[in-house]
Structure formats: C-alpha cells, structure tokens
Amino acid sequence: MLKVYIVGAGPGDKELITVKGLKLIKEADVIVYDDLIDKDILKEAKDGAELIYVGKRKGKHSFKQEEINKILVEKAKEGKKVVRLKGGDPFIFGRGGEEILELIKNNIPYEVVPGVTSAIAVPASVGIPLTHRGxxxxxxxxxxxxxxxxxxxxxxxxxxxxxxxxxxxxxxxxIVKDLVKSRGKEKPIAIILKGFSKDQKVIKGTLGDILEKAKDIEPPGIIVVGKVVNILER
Ligand SMILES: C[S@@+](CC[C@H](N)C(=O)[O-])C[C@H]1O[C@@H](n2cnc3c(N)ncnc32)[C@H](O)[C@@H]1O
Incomplete structure (x- = not known):
C-alpha cells in the first residue's frame, strides 16, 4: 500500500512550502486540503489528480474530523497516493496527530512532511522576531x-x-483582560490578520489600548505579546 503523506503547506504563500512537499503535490493522485493554504499551490497537481476540499465554509457544512479521516483511509485503501495538505505545520494546532492515529488504526503507512508554521512565519514576515538576544x-x-x-x-x-x-x-x-493582570497595560501587542495575503493587516498597540484599536476584526489572525513586537522599530 502507498503511504499517506501529511504535508505542511506553509503559512499561506505557495513559495514557502518545502521542496519535498511540492514534489509530493506534483505526484499525488489525491490531495485532501483545507483552508489557510495558498490555493495556487494546487495548480501544481498533475492532470487528473483528485482535489478534495475539507475546510470550513462560511455558513455551510464543514467537515468533521471523522469524515476527513474516513476519506484518507478510503483513498489509501484504493491504492492512491494521498497527500493530506494542511496549513502551516501539520503538528501545530493542525490535528495531524489525530489523522495519523486513524491511519495507524487501519494499518496504513504514513509520512509527515513538516511545514513552516504561521506561528513563526507570519510575525517574522512583518518584522517581529519571536526571540531576540537580551x-x-x-x-x-x-x-x-x-x-x-x-x-x-x-x-x-x-x-x-x-x-x-x-x-x-x-x-x-x-485574552487581553487576562494578560493585563500579569503583564500590565504597557506591554506591546501586535495582531497580524490574513498574513501573506493582499488583505494582510497589522495592528500594533499595548495591552491597554489594543481593544480600542482592533475593533471589528476578523480571523484568521495571530496575536503576539511581548517586547519583540517593537524591537526592530527602534
Ligand atoms: C487551526 S490553526 C492551524 C495552524 C497551522 N497548522 C500552522 O502551523 O500555521 C489556524 C490558525 O493559524 C493562524 N494562521 C494560519 N495562517 C495564518 C495567516 N496566513 N495569517 C494569520 N493567521 C494565520 C490563525 O490564528 C488561524 O486561526
């Protein structure tokens, strides 16, 4: 039986997938993908590849984890080369582990291809390093x-x-209410919405004023709290 490949697509820019991930996309018979991937990457799939969307649609049916597991198992048992393409890295809040447990249960071989997680890459792309000496x-x-x-x-x-x-x-x-208790109102905070897209937006402030600055915002977004938020602005 062929393996199921659990592949991280990176943080929303098709150029930030790994070489191995891209190779697998080109070879796959079936690609099971969700939101928050750069959909342009799917143009790399071979002719005739089956592309199955299992993300969340606003107001419509969104796939339950059990349904996704079932698709992976069925397609693998049909002898297809399956790529399960997930945003960022499959193991950072990606439920990759849950899918693998199901594959193990069904004796289906698998391989994980890590991806660049949005948790690091989205802040990095707007000049926020998560660590900084001193x-x-x-x-x-x-x-x-x-x-x-x-x-x-x-x-x-x-x-x-x-x-x-x-x-x-x-x-x-x-979140802000909790954090004010431990870090105080002056602690810097940044919110990066829709990273790597043409609609990307960065809102910076402090724990004291961010709720005023960030009204009516919509996901997806990443919140970063700490001095690193402004470190490259000095
Ligand atoms: C279910 S988690 C999946 C994370 C993913 N496995 C990873 O490693 O990046 C989805 C969350 O990741 C964040 N996220 C992913 N891509 C993003 C992007 N391009 N811009 C902003 N936030 C993003 C948002 O907080 C979003 O709600």
Missing part, C-alpha cells in the same frame, strides 16, 4: 480558541517572554 529568550505558542465545556484558559499564567496566540481573534477581549 530581550526575549522564551516563547509560548498557544491557542485562543476555547471549546465549549473545556476549562477556560487563564492567559495570565503563561510566563514566556513572548506569547503567540493562534485562533484568538474572536476571544481577544478575554
């Missing part, structure tokens, strides 16, 4: 999305110099 020597990457029924995260508990929050745009108010 300024920031630790980074925490966390999620701002809290599932119903789960314990609420207290963001004031994170102690790294730089905090990177994915999926936090709709929960910004709570």
């Amino acid at each position: 300024i920031a020597k630790s980074v925490t990457i966390t999620t701002g999305h809290e599932r119903e029924g789960e314990n609420k995260v207290d963001y004031s508990k994170f102690v790294a110099d730089t905090l990177v929050i994915l999926m936090g745009i709709t929960n910004l108010e709570k």
Whole structure:
C-alpha cells in the first residue's frame, strides 16, 4: 500500500512550502486540503489528480474530523497516493496527530512532511522576531480558541517572554483582560490578520489600548505579546 503523506503547506504563500512537499503535490493522485493554504499551490497537481476540499465554509457544512479521516483511509485503501495538505505545520494546532492515529488504526503507512508554521512565519514576515538576544529568550505558542465545556484558559499564567496566540481573534477581549493582570497595560501587542495575503493587516498597540484599536476584526489572525513586537522599530 502507498503511504499517506501529511504535508505542511506553509503559512499561506505557495513559495514557502518545502521542496519535498511540492514534489509530493506534483505526484499525488489525491490531495485532501483545507483552508489557510495558498490555493495556487494546487495548480501544481498533475492532470487528473483528485482535489478534495475539507475546510470550513462560511455558513455551510464543514467537515468533521471523522469524515476527513474516513476519506484518507478510503483513498489509501484504493491504492492512491494521498497527500493530506494542511496549513502551516501539520503538528501545530493542525490535528495531524489525530489523522495519523486513524491511519495507524487501519494499518496504513504514513509520512509527515513538516511545514513552516504561521506561528513563526507570519510575525517574522512583518518584522517581529519571536526571540531576540537580551530581550526575549522564551516563547509560548498557544491557542485562543476555547471549546465549549473545556476549562477556560487563564492567559495570565503563561510566563514566556513572548506569547503567540493562534485562533484568538474572536476571544481577544478575554485574552487581553487576562494578560493585563500579569503583564500590565504597557506591554506591546501586535495582531497580524490574513498574513501573506493582499488583505494582510497589522495592528500594533499595548495591552491597554489594543481593544480600542482592533475593533471589528476578523480571523484568521495571530496575536503576539511581548517586547519583540517593537524591537526592530527602534
Ligand atoms: C487551526 S490553526 C492551524 C495552524 C497551522 N497548522 C500552522 O502551523 O500555521 C489556524 C490558525 O493559524 C493562524 N494562521 C494560519 N495562517 C495564518 C495567516 N496566513 N495569517 C494569520 N493567521 C494565520 C490563525 O490564528 C488561524 O486561526
């Protein structure tokens, strides 16, 4: 049986995929892809390749993880070369592990091809290094999305110099409220929306004024908190 390749597509710019990822896209019989990838990369697929979208559509059916798992298993069992193409890196809030557990359960061989995660690349692309000698020597990457029924995260508990929050745009108010408790109102914060796209937007401020500056914003976006936000502006 052929392998299923779990491939990171990078942070939203088709040139930021790995050489190996691109090679696999060109060879694949089936590509199962979601949102937040640069869709232009799909033009590299060979003629006749089956392209299956499993992302979230506004207001429409969005695929459950079990449905995606089922597609991967079925296509692999048909003897197809399957690429599961995911935004950024498959193992950074990408649920790559869940898909692999399902493949293991079905005795299907797999390989992971890492990708450039948006958590690092989106801030980097707007001049925010997550570490900087003498300024920031630790980074925490966390999620701002809290599932119903789960314990609420207290963001004031994170102690790294730089905090990177994915999926936090709709929960910004709570995140900022928590962070003011531990880091104070003067701590710099940046929000980068729709990184690597023509609609990219960067909003910078402090924990004290960001809610005023960032009204009516929409995901996807990345929140960065810490001195590194302004370090290259000096
Ligand atoms: C489900 S997570 C997947 C992360 C992905 N596996 C990675 O490594 O980049 C999706 C979140 O990543 C962030 N994200 C991904 N691509 C982005 C981009 N181009 N611009 C801004 N945020 C992005 C947003 O916080 C978004 O809600």
